Amino acid sequence: MNTERYYYRVDRRKISLLKFTFDAYEGVAVVTTLDAVKGLVVLAVAPGCADMVRHIMTDLGRRFLIEPRDGPLAPPCE
Numbered sequence: 001m002n003t004e005r006y007y008y009r010v011d012r013r014k015i016s017l018l019k020f021t022f023d024a025y026e027g028v029a030v031v032t033t034l035d036a037v038k039g040l041v042v043l044a045v046a047p048g049c050a051d052m053v054r055h056i057m058t059d060l061g062r063r064f065l066i067e068p069r070d071g072p073l074a075p076p077c078e
Contacts, residue, residue: 003030003044006053007069012039014064021056029053040069 010018018041019031028049034040045053057066 003046004050006043006045006057007034008041008043008057009065009067009069010039010041011065012036014060015039015041017064018060021060025052025056028056039065 015031015033015036022029022031022043027046029043029045032042032044034042043053043057060066
């Protein structure tokens with residue numbers, strides 16, 4: 001299975017919340033922390049799940065800092 005990778009900077013205090021959120025959406029995306037101090041994470045998104053991930057990240061972005069970072073296929077958060 002080929003996944004798409006989306007890169008973000010998030011509020012470092014919310015990385016666990018982000019991981020738990022995507023754990024609840026089994027099979028949609030896996031969150032990996034690249035740099036916990038800077039809040040850098042990458043989401044490995046399952047094929048066909050990009051729209052769902054965008055919606056989840058947009059909704060979470062209303063509650064805490066989420067910024068797309070340069071990287072392959074980093075979608076915008078509205």
